[in-house]
Amino acid sequence: xxxxxxxxxxxxxxxxxxxxxxxxxxPTPAMNALAARGVWFDRAYTANAVCSxxxxxxxxxxxPHNHGVLWVTHTVDPDQGLIRSEKPHWASRLVEAGYDTAYxxxxxxxxxxxxxxxxxxxxxxxxxxxxxxxxxxxxGPVNDRAELASSVxxxxxxxYGDALIAGITRTPIEKRTMGRISRAAAEQIESLASADAxxxxxxxxxxxxxPFITGRAAYEAVGExxxxxxxxDDLSDKPALYRKLDRAWSSLGPDDRAYIRRCYAGYxxxxxxxxxxxxxxxxxxxxxxxxxxxxxxxHGDLMGSHRLYYKNISAFEEIYNVPFIAAGPGIKxxxxxxxxxxxxxxxxxxxxxxxxxxxANVDHASFAGALRDPEANDAxxxxxxxxxxxxxxxxxxxxxxxxxxxxxxxxxxxxELYNLADDPHEMTNLARDPxxxxxxxxxxxxxxDVIGKTGDRSLYNSRYPIxxxxxxxxxxxPAGDGSLSD
Numbered sequence: 001x002x003x004x005x006x007x008x009x010x011x012x013x014x015x016x017x018x019x020x021x022x023x024x025x026x027p028t029p030a031m032n033a034l035a036a037r038g039v040w041f042d043r044a045y046t047a048n049a050v051c052s053x054x055x056x057x058x059x060x061x062x063x064p065h066n067h068g069v070l071w072v073t074h075t076v077d078p079d080q081g082l083i084r085s086e087k088p089h090w091a092s093r094l095v096e097a098g099y100d101t102a103y104x105x106x107x108x109x110x111x112x113x114x115x116x117x118x119x120x121x122x123x124x125x126x127x128x129x130x131x132x133x134x135x136x137x138x139x140g141p142v143n144d145r146a147e148l149a150s151s152v153x154x155x156x157x158x159x160y161g162d163a164l165i166a167g168i169t170r171t172p173i174e175k176r177t178m179g180r181i182s183r184a185a186a187e188q189i190e191s192l193a194s195a196d197a198x199x200x201x202x203x204x205x206x207x208x209x210x211p212f213i214t215g216r217a218a219y220e221a222v223g224e225x226x227x228x229x230x231x232x233d234d235l236s237d238k239p240a241l242y243r244k245l246d247r248a249w250s251s252l253g254p255d256d257r258a259y260i261r262r263c264y265a266g267y268x269x270x271x272x273x274x275x276x277x278x279x280x281x282x283x284x285x286x287x288x289x290x291x292x293x294x295x296x297x298x299h300g301d302l303m304g305s306h307r308l309y310y311k312n313i314s315a316f317e318e319i320y321n322v323p324f325i326a327a328g329p330g331i332k333x334x335x336x337x338x339x340x341x342x343x344x345x346x347x348x349x350x351x352x353x354x355x356x357x358x359x360a361n362v363d364h365a366s367f368a369g370a371l372r373d374p375e376a377n378d379a380x381x382x383x384x385x386x387x388x389x390x391x392x393x394x395x396x397x398x399x400x401x402x403x404x405x406x407x408x409x410x411x412x413x414x415x416e417l418y419n420l421a422d423d424p425h426e427m428t429n430l431a432r433d434p435x436x437x438x439x440x441x442x443x444x445x446x447x448x449d450v451i452g453k454t455g456d457r458s459l460y461n462s463r464y465p466i467x468x469x470x471x472x473x474x475x476x477x478p479a480g481d482g483s484l485s486d
Contacts, residue, residue, distance in 0.1 A: 030276030038327025061362035090347030091119025186281035214266030
């Protein structure tokens with residue numbers, strides 16, 4: 001009997017696609033090697049712009065309004081943004097199918113930080129006793145942000161205090177969080193591979209999340225990083241909130257911004273080396289050929305695009321278009337796919353690939369077919385949909401893609417419409433252009449269809465007069481023939 005394939009999911013935090021893979025300003029050899037034996041998805045996207053909602057979507061196959069985690073868990077009270085316990089996670093399905101499962105690193109999916117409740121049998125997350133014991137054996141806790149040789153801090157607007165943005169650390173990478181997680185993951189692979197059961201290992205790095213702390217060697221290795229092509233966007237045709245956010249970053253001079261980019265690139269460079277260590281451990285286990293490997297990030301980082309940094313507010317591609325690589329048995333090698341797949345489709349895809357019971361009523365279909373045939377023209381993966389509810393600053397924002405077109409529905413201000421083929425850096429908002437009014441309304445109607453089909457009742461039912469803030473309503477029918485009706 002053929003053994004079921006193993007699964008290795010590598011999840012990073014706040015890693016911009018532009019700093020990885022073939023478009024990276026500096027090589028990422030481990031990720032490139034993984035892509036060479038699998039599929040690189042050029043249009044992959046996250047379901048949400050911040051950690052907890054995005055991660056809960058990855059684990060459940062659901063959009064945030066369906067799994068319940070609308071905000072980053074540590075920013076709200078324990079009785080808010082709760083994950084819905086009745087919604088199954090794909091890791092539980094793997095356990096039911098006979099898999100041994102383990103999770104190492106950042107969880108940040110739900111308030112209690114207990115992955116064991118959701119199918120992960122071995123818990124090496126930061127709050128677990130097993131992780132505390134591992135760290136003690138390795139010399140005790142280390143503060144990654146201590147021992148800085150240099151740094152950039154943000155002091156504006158006045159009254160907020162200083163915030164560390166980026167820096168160069170003297171702490172060896174082996175003792176920093178990414179070093180420890182990668183070594184623990186290598187040990188876990190050896191342990192899992194020594195048993196008879198198929199296994200699934202989730203490895204979640206908190207890097208390259210801000211503040212961007214890198215070692216001197218990596219900082220020197222990556223060299224100067226050019227500013228992004230949209231670094232000088234004055235945001236004049238974007239929502240006023242984006243311009244308001246620019247106030248926080250306006251005091252950063254060219255040298256500060258260059259330093260931040262270089263620290264971030266060094267951070268990714270170091271992370272790539274740790275990913276390489278994990279993949280080397282997989283090879284050493286003798287089970288690489290029978291292991292499905294998926295690598296992605298919960299969301300990206302603006303990294304100076306449109307003059308902004310981090311994520312949260314704004315729906316630009318630097319945040320939503322995330323790196324995603326899949327390799328392993330049955331997956332085509334060395335391919336690039338333009339299928340627009342969401343990371344909340346990872347669970348349904350894994351379950352199909354290993355032959356486990358699927359999750360019911362998910363918000364994203366399995367894209368296993370796109371892994372076998374990346375050039376297949378599946379209409380389901382020409383469109384994408386994401387949602388954002390704010391974080392500390394609450395707002396309602398929805399994002400919809402259809403081929404090269406992108407609509408950002410901003411209930412709080414002007415909407416955004418971009419043609420990503422003509423304007424990949426999102427410099428020109430076409431939402432106010434009368435020449436594109438028909439496209440704006442068509443995209444909005446298509447977005448309403450997704451909102452309705454995924455059960456976002458609070459938004460779909462906003463037909464009350466003072467809530468009619470969309471450019472077209474749910475029943476909009478431009479042809480007048482019912483062709484857009486259900």
